[in-house]
Amino acid sequence: MKKGKLKRWHKVVIALVIIVIILIFVGTYFLFNFAFKRGGYSTQVGEKVNTTWIKKQNPQVWHQTNKSGLKLTAYYLPAKTTTNKTMIVVHGYGSTGHKMNNYIRMFHDDGYNVLAPDDESFGRSQGEYAGYGWKDRSDIVTWMNMIDQKMPTGRLGMFGISMGAAAVLFTLPKAPHNVDFAIADCGYNSIYDELKYELGTLFHLPTFPILPIARIYGNIFAKYDFYAANTKQTLAHNKIPLFIIHGNADKFVPVKDAYINYQNDHGPKKLWIVNHATHADSLNKEGHVYVEKTRAFSEQYFK
Known part of the structure; x- marks a missing residue:
């Protein structure tokens, strides 16, 4: 029993x-x-950005079909004065290329061509799952190769915000030889x-x-x-100059990530911790100081 x-x-x-x-x-x-998944949390955190300026510029619409067979979209805005220098501007989680309006305008005002992609599963690009910057690496390199085909003697700079900053940090080992520098604003380390x-x-x-x-x-x-996605691996042998920016009041990607990324990098580097700035808020918080610091870094390393 x-x-x-x-x-x-x-x-x-x-x-x-x-x-x-x-x-x-x-x-x-x-x-x-x-x-x-597309339509999940990313739709809740997507920032409201005035995209009037970029739409008025009527940027060229570029396309690529990535290794997964998905059609991706990017927006290319030539400089007012002809130049061989181009900035690749990568958006954050829940954002799009158009929503990088303020950063596109900043670099365009500095005299550069600007390419702003919609990452897989965001904006007008196809896809159902976010790549969090890791899966997007190859796509970013393809965009850069497309610029190189357009301008064989061109020079490239990379800029990213949040997930886009992580994408930049993850892409550096794969970056073409003509990438002169990278700027990563509030990117995570893994x-x-x-x-x-x-x-x-x-x-x-x-x-x-x-x-x-x-x-x-x-x-x-x-x-x-x-x-597999971490900057300890991707920055271990990096020699491309890197400018890391992060707000010390960031509650979405903690500021400790900036220090980890800075420590993981082994090339020329600069770190700027912005007082009282929340997530992806450093440009808004510091305004012209942000513009001047990014401009100075770009001018220092663009060849």
Whole structure:
């Protein structure tokens, strides 16, 4: 009799464990889609930006078909005066190329051509899952190669904000020889650390087992391993001059990431921590100082 009851309890426990595991996998699937899938969290954090200026400039619309067979879109704005210097401006999570309006205008006013892509799954580009800067690396290089075809003697600079800054930091090892410098404003040091931070601050949830399971979903649905994305790897041998900017009041990508990225880099580098600036707010907070500092860095390294 006791053995029979014990067996029943074993079955109950096993059934409960299976149910809990299923619930964890289902819950993580919803969290994964919330963070990665088009129309998820990115639509809630997308900033409201006046894009009137860039639309009035009537930029050229460029296209590429990436390795996943997806059609991507970018906007190219030639300088007022002919130049061989071009800035690639990469948007953040929940944003688009057009929403980089203020940064495009800043570099255009400095006299440069500007290319602003819509990353995969954002804006007018196809795709269902965010690349968080890691999957976007090859696409950014393709955009740069397209510029090189247009201007074989051209020089390139890279700029990114938030996820776009991380994309810049992740792309540096793949950058063509004519990339003269990079500017990264409030970029994270790894996708894993950023998701861990967001899990804790937004949902008060543990990293384990959520992120290991999300990694499985990432490999299956988004077709990349976000565990592999970190600047310790991508900046280890970097020699391209790098300017890191970060607000010390950033609650979305903590300012510690700026120090980690700065430490991970081994080329000419500069770090500017902007007092009282929240996430992606340094240009708004510092205005002309931001413009002058980025201009000085660009002029110093553009060949």
